[in-house]
Amino acid sequence: MSTAVSARAKTGDTEEAPLLQVRDLHVEFRTRDGVAKAVNGVNYSVRAGETLAILGESGSGKSVSSQAVMGILDSPPGFVTGGEIMFKGRDLLKLSNEERRKVRGAQMAMVFQDALSSLNPVHTVGTQLGEMYRVHKGSSRKDAKLKAIELMERVGIPGAKERVNQYPHQFSGGMRQRVMIAMALALEPDLIIADEPTTALDVTVQAQVMELLGDLQREYNMGLILITHDLGVVADVADKIAVMYAGRIVETAPVHELYARPAHPYTRGLLDSIPRLDQKGQELYAIKGLPPNLLRIPSGCAFNPRCPMAQDICRSEVPPLHAVTEQDGRALPGRGSACHFWKETLHG
């Protein structure tokens, strides 16, 4: 696996310490209707320069798990009830609020789907960008504005010198998303979490924004967590993928392998259910039923009511994330499947 080794050498972190390592993370929401178990033991890691895509349908816990990492969980009703979030050698869950705030923005930043509601409508874009420098670096008003213009140019906003004085609503959706990216980038963080950053955009603009994110990530050698439900976007940019279902990671794999040989029935169902641009398909495969209500997650494997391969054991025992190997037992690095029948699924 010489390519993996050289990639690691380039990024400068070691096997023992990835940039971010999430271990056995649990998050629940205590609501009037009961306890919604939104995240149920999630594990993943991201290295500098690496792109991890977290893929899943709505409600699977993608946003909540990353909000826990960022420390911006809506709490109450949301609570982290277990796990570790190791970031650059420290467990973020053990830090004080003050220390956490320093990490946020300076070392990790987030880009949201809806740029319009994440930007302040009453302040100019320049003021909001400049504030990052004024608050975190104590820059003067004038320097902050110059920095803001520089950033806007870096993220490809034409006419930055004039537009720095405009308000968010005067920008198109794609340009607003660039402003959000500029904001996340301002303090040159080590990690960016992008939560459905292009979902609200047209494909033409989507392609521009994804290209920009990828360029910046390479340039600054940042870790990138890309949250999305779009199998196309993932295939385009991710190095590795974690597929989430009902608050759990059900499959992890390097991007090429996941698409070529899924080892979990849910992943396989998702891949089969999307129409393709380059071929006229027959009837689409449709995963039956609906994603579960998190107040009443099915016992055993949460996917069992919808799974065409389910057996009795699937209704009683929660499948752990098995290490996935070749038929002859050869290891497949980075691959895991939370399915009792991963062998049948993969080698079937």
Added chain:
Amino acid sequence: MASPVSSVPAEEAIEAAVEKPVERGEPILQVRDLEKHFPLTQGILIKKQVGAVKAVDGVSFDLYQGETLGIVGESGCGKSTLAKVLMNLERATAGQVLYKGEDISRASGRALKAIRRNIQMVFQDPYTSLNPRMTVGDIIGEPFEIHPEVAPKGDRRKAVQDLLDVVGLNPEYINRYPHQFSGGQRQRIGIARGLALKPEVIIADEPVSALDVSVQAQVINLLEQLQDEFNLSYMFIAHDLSIVRHISDRVGVMYLGKMVEIGSDEEIYEHPTHPYTQALLSAVPVPDPSGREGRERILLSGDIPSPANPPSGCRFRTRCWKAQEKCSIDVPLLAVPEVFRGQSTPAAHASACHFAEDVDVVGAG
């Protein structure tokens, strides 16, 4: 509301037309030079028109009986406005919509009522398009209030339960409220309502865009199955080009209020000749990482211009990498481009570009 005397013959002609059968493959809707301009006004007390948003600006195409015509294009290009004008939910500013040969774009009264029975709409948002205070039975059965001839009072409950069954919902859910259903189930309710009056044409505006991948496939399969069962003609609006290819027989591409290219699915996806279509197709993320490094992408620069003030000549010229002087002067017409005329290539389909070229951007051919 009294309609002007002169429109009465037209009204009767439309009512007669509604009953006329149409052969499979014959045009059922013919759209001609259709325009919808929204006035832009200034002033509070005395409103002065200072311009117009040209949301739909001279669009012509046919919808054939039994086919699915997909309509694609970036947001704001006029897809929803086109749908609303066809549905008579918005009045056309100019042009015609011929339904079985009769112009329905100015219909009112009984004629409008008769048309509404036969042309139905399914909306994008299953969360806001259903009245939260009505039961599912009332929502689906509401069209029967206006058209009691379709299902006499005593038969309605049964009719609604049959519709629930047709769209794959449990008929026992008839007394439930919309919030008790998931997004995909609500979209099925919207479809059941659209089917209630046994229409001939269904105009679906982004019917699966708000749904999760696994649920999208269920609804798409349902729409296809219903089309076969009830011999429906679909106009299917979406921004997801992969879904449109899957479901459509023909596809029309819109840009800034105009139709810029139209043809069969193979013609549009494998032999697009309009630069905008090529850019749109090349931008679609393909769910297959193999060969992603080699994939060429046409990245459009700049934003879509305002439909209140579209560029002269070809509207796409401000973002087109092939634009020449001619493009800013002459409006390209939607027709088979001269270079392909009379040839038997799939590139010989209607495309509004002065410099049309056959380029395979999807890598299918």
